[in-house]
Structures are given as structure tokens and as C-alpha cells.
Amino acid sequence: AQRVTQPEKLLSVFKGAPVELKCNYSYSGSPELFWYVQYSRQRLQLLLRHISRESIKGFTADLNKGETSFHLKKPFAQEEDSAMYYCALKGRAGNMLTFGGGTRLMVKP
Amino acid sequence: GAVVSQHPSWVICKSGTSVKIECRSLDFQATTMFWYRQFPKQSLMLMATSNEGSKATYEQGVEKDKFLINHASLTLSTLTVTSAHPEDSSFYICSARPAGTSGRGELFFGEGSRLTVL
Numbered sequence: 183a184q185r186v187t188q189p190e191k192l193l194s195v196f197k198g199a200p201v202e203l204k205c206n207y208s209y210s211g212s213p214e215l216f217w218y219v220q221y222s223r224q225r226l227q228l229l230l231r232h233i234s235r236e237s238i239k240g241f242t243a244d245l246n247k248g249e250t251s252f253h254l255k256k257p258f259a260q261e262e263d264s265a266m267y268y269c270a271l272k273g274r275a276g277n278m279l280t281f282g283g284g285t286r287l288m289v290k291p
Numbered sequence: 292g293a294v295v296s297q298h299p300s301w302v303i304c305k306s307g308t309s310v311k312i313e314c315r316s317l318d319f320q321a322t323t324m325f326w327y328r329q330f331p332k333q334s335l336m337l338m339a340t341s342n343e344g345s346k347a348t349y350e351q352g353v354e355k356d357k358f359l360i361n362h363a364s365l366t367l368s369t370l371t372v373t374s375a376h377p378e379d380s381s382f383y384i385c386s387a388r389p390a391g392t393s394g395r396g397e398l399f400f401g402e403g404s405r406l407t408v409l
Contacts, residue, residue: 226400
């Protein structure tokens, strides 16, 4: 079975501070991991995926298979980064996404 | 980018009513759509995978007779909550992947449909 854990329900930082949203997973196969973001009153949208190894809106995430983690990082948080962030793992059959519980990021001015 | 639309965005009904929620891919075809349920302040839980032209695949614990899914065309999947009760009140979200992109294609999410059962 696959599982995604986001240990923090709420993360509050000041503008300009570094931010790290934690995500740990358990999966027996080779994982494919994603970060989704949901801004206030908007739909869920893909932020980044580990296979792309890209930086979106200043965010990066590195898959660490040894620690089974896929933490999302940004060196300098902005107020517009305030949103719900969900870590997700693609499971069996390559179709199903399993979501973590989500972390609400609040960036204070 | 690709757009997925859900209708209605909010529905309030009396207990015992059956409610249909539509999920449409507006500018692409989707052979597979997914239905999720989200309780307040909780994460998305996959309910079922909707396959065009065949039966949906339900996740463990989801009653298929309660949550009827029909994927009649490449752009439309419907979720019908039959004989809804207050405990069915929730936020229902669908997602779709463009046909031909296989398992590596991006999933696009609808804006969600809020069901309130009185």
C-alpha cells in the first residue's frame, strides 16, 4: 500500500524567510511524486513533479529515496505563496494519486 | 491549459434525494477521470476511477451502488449520489488526464462540487 504523510497541518513564516514543507511517503515500487497547490477559492493545480526536476515559482523539491521524502522548499517565501499544499504519490497502475493530508502555508508580511 | 469543469458548484438537497454531479473536460478528451471526496480540513480521498465506455473502478470502502459513476463520452463523467443523506455532505472533486498522455500526463482538476444534504 502507498501512503503519503505531511506532518505539519499549518506552517506560518514571515515574508522573506525560507520555507520547507515536509512530505514523507511509503511505497514498495518506484515512486512518482508531485506537489499540488490550492490557492484560496481556486482549484487544485499541479506545482511540480519530481521527474521534471524543475523550479516553479521559486519552489523546488528533491526526491530522497533513502529517507523516502519529497520535501518542498523555497528560500524566500512571498505572501502570495500562502495556500494549501498537497504532496501526492502516483500509485498502482500508474493512474491513481494518493494525497497527503495537506499543509497550509501562511506567509505573514 | 486544459480545463476541467464541474457542475453544479454547490447543491443543497433534502435527505433521500439523488444528486448528479457532472465533470467535463472542456478542451481535451479524457479516457480516464477520477472522483475524489474531501471532508472539511482534510485531504482528498480517491473514490473511484472512471473509464470511458466501461465500468468504474471503486476504491475499497466506497459503495458503488451509492455513488454511481457513468463515463459515457470522452469529455463527460457523472457522479450520482443516490438517496443522499447528511453524512454524504462533502466536497466532490474530479480530475482528468488528456487522452494519449498515458500515466505521465498531467492531471487537471475541476473546481469541485459542494454537496449539502439537509
